Amino acid sequence: DQWQELGCEERFEEVDRELALAASIGFNTLRILIEEQGFGVWYHDHDGFMARFERMLSVMGRHEIRAIIVLGNDCSRPKPLWKLPAPGPQPCDWGYHGGRKLSQHGSFPGAVGYTSLDDPALNPKFYQMCEELLTKYRDDDRIVFWNIWNEPGNNGRGxxxxxxxxKLFELGWRIDPKQPLAADLWGGAYGAADDKNEAQKVAGACSDIVSYHSYSPLASQIDIAKRLKTLYGRPMVNTEWLARIIGCEVFDCYPFFAQNRIGCMCWGFVAGKYQTYEPWEGMWKEVERGGGQRYDLSKWFHDLFRPSLRPYDPRELDVIRNVNAQMDAERAGESVRAKIAKTRKIIAEDMWQGFRRTKFDFNGRTAWVVEPSRAPRAEMPWTWTMQWAEAFVDRTGVPDLLRQGFHHVTLEAFDLRATDEGVAQFADFQKFLVNALGFAPKADLVGMSWGGFFSVRYAAAHPANVSKIYLDAPLLNFDGFGREPSRIGPWSAVAPTNGDWSADPGMPVNQAEAIAKAGIPVLLLYGGQDQTVQPAKNCELFAARFKKAGGTIDVNQRGLFGHHPHGVDPDKTGLITGFFMR
Incomplete structure (x- = not known):
């Protein structure tokens, strides 16, 4: 349907609408498959195909969207079912991935696919079409690269x-287009020397850039990207991804691709006749045999928009728009990462709990900022785990707040134990976040154990810098905790001569009144059986003084808990997120 004359006016109107939609969320590239379908039209209606191909590029150009052109394709059916596509009405079977009951997507396990290149009469014609397109468009800036083969070796065709x-690579080298040539790496050994897929080895050896496919969840996406970078060291584009039913999601994979400068093309855009929102046929067969329990069939497989052009999930589009805006800002030097890099050395970038994290040097200390995937809230709120930022994360509500548009930060300064010098470092860090990155002027503090010690001391010294504090089994008093340097660090040098830490004004337990009078709300969680940080000398004494001073404090005592685990069960984090968001 895409290339034939029948119905083309209606299709180009549809293309125009959908490309406008793509441009509206920040997409700038479209992967176009010619392969068997386009070849059938080229063979039967050469001039019409060439005119419509040019028209497609022109329509895309109006929307500032460029093309990746796919020529060959090994996603194919066995010879008994093969025939060269011919112009005319193109029926589809509803309810099947690929638009037909016997699709190439798992309907024929173990069978060898058949294509036009296997037909002696059509083989030279196929190369003739490729040569014509490569020659005519060899200098055309509307084409990003020639994706000359989709999944070489699939369906037993290695x-x-x-x-x-x-042969097709050699044809491309002879024509020498200015755009890169690449065939897809899509599984197994990804074209490495030990790959049993001979066609994929050719793809790995001959491609100018790495075009690869992965429908895996984030952890596997990270591993595959590392492997391909090690194998090839070339620019990378994941030309097929997004498989919600097996855990490949927009929310974490899309930010990962952006952070690592990996181009990405989700398979499917608007739900239509090809029905890529349906599972592969092979998946259904597995389910029908009693397996497939890992598939979440309540979700769409691919596609971002419904036929009405409304989103499948508006939250996904929030992520896509924001990540695209971040990368535009990156090029303009205005992204969070770019702003950090203006004055600080970037140490590393990675994914943290499914969100982009930038680690950097701050005055000789490691600091990091985690960005929300969706658009940040207008007021730019942020949480700050002041110590143990990698601990009990899913129990603290921090990932939930990131999903709500908060940023998240930490600064590694445990050695200073929030002495006056440590508090000054914290203040300098906040000044940087507010002035250089545009964060809200007040922080939401997360203080677990020692982090509670840091949080209270910081808030007491700089009450104007703090919005709210969530304290979790906080250490607030050295009395009963220990006085060895290995325990309390530099505080051991200023220990009271009588050993009575409870009377020391520097102890957070003695700063409850100051924070209460500053109007800083507190959420306090602690275990009634905590033997590490004794409740009577820490949480309970602090809470009593805080309440007496007129402060707002929500106390949650968990009678049977000890010092660990911090936080709450992951499905109950609304207690914490609600505190920060109200």
Whole structure:
């Protein structure tokens, strides 16, 4: 349907609408498959195909969207079902991935696919089409790269396609287009020397850039990207991804691709006749045999928009728009990372709990900022775990707040134990976040154990810098905790001569009144059986003084808990997120 004359006016109107939609969320590239379908039209209606191909590029150009052009394709059906596509009405079967009951997506396990290149009469014609397109558009800036083969070696075609793919690369090298040439790496050994897929080895050896496919969840996406970078060291584009039913989601994978400068093309955009929102046929067969328990069939497989052009999940589009805006800001030097890099050395970038994290040097200390995937809230709120930022994360509500548009930070300064010098470092860090990155002027503090000690001392010294404090089994008093340097660090040098830490004005337990009078609300969680930080000398004494001073404090005592675990069960974090968001 995409390339034939029948119905083309209606289709181009549809293309125009959908490309406008793509541009509205920040997409700038479209992967166009010619392969068997386009070849069938080129063969039967050469001039019409060429005119419509040019028209497609022109329509895309109006929306500032460029093309990735796919020529060959090994996603194919066995020879008994093969025929060269011909112009005319193109029926579809509803309810099937690929738009037909016997699709190439798992309907024929173990069978060898068949394509036009296996037909002696059509083989030279196929290369003729490729040569014509590569020659005519060799200098066309509307084309990003020539994706000359989709999944070479799929459907048992490894040895068959290897020679065809090599020949097509050689044709491309002779024409020498200015755009890169790349065939897809899509599984197994990804074209490495030990790959049993001969066609994929050709793809790995001959491609100018890495075009690869992965429908895996984030952890596997990270591993695959590292592996491909090690194998090839070339620019990378994941030309097929997004598989919600097996855990490949927009919310974490899309930010990962952006952070690592990996281009990405989600398979499917608006739900239509091809029905890529349906599971692969092979998945259904597995389910029907009693397996497939890992598949979440309540979700769409691919596609971002419904036929009405409304989103499948508006939250996904929030993420896509924001990440695209972040990368535009990156190029303009205005992203969070770019602003950090203006004055600080970037140490590393990675994914933290599914969100982009930038680690950097701050006055000789490691600091990091985690960005929300969706658009940040207008007021730019942020949470700050002051110590143990990697501990009990899913129990603290921090990931939930990131999903709500908060940023999250930490500064590693445990050695200073929030002495006056440590508090000054914290204040300098906040000044940087507010002035250089545009964060809200007041922080939401997360203080677990020692982090509670840091939080209270910081808030007492700089009450104007703090919005709210969530304290979790906080250490607030050294009395009963220990006085060895290994325990209390530099505080051991200023220990009271009589050993009575409870009377020391520097102890957070003695700063409850100051924080209460500053109007800083507190959420306090602690275990009634805590043997590490004794409640009577820490949490309970602090809470009593805080209440007496007129402060707002929500106390949650968990009678049977000890010092650990911090936080609450992951499905109950609304207690914490609600505190910070109200």
């Amino acid at each position: 040895k068959i396609t290897a020679q065809h793919l090599q």
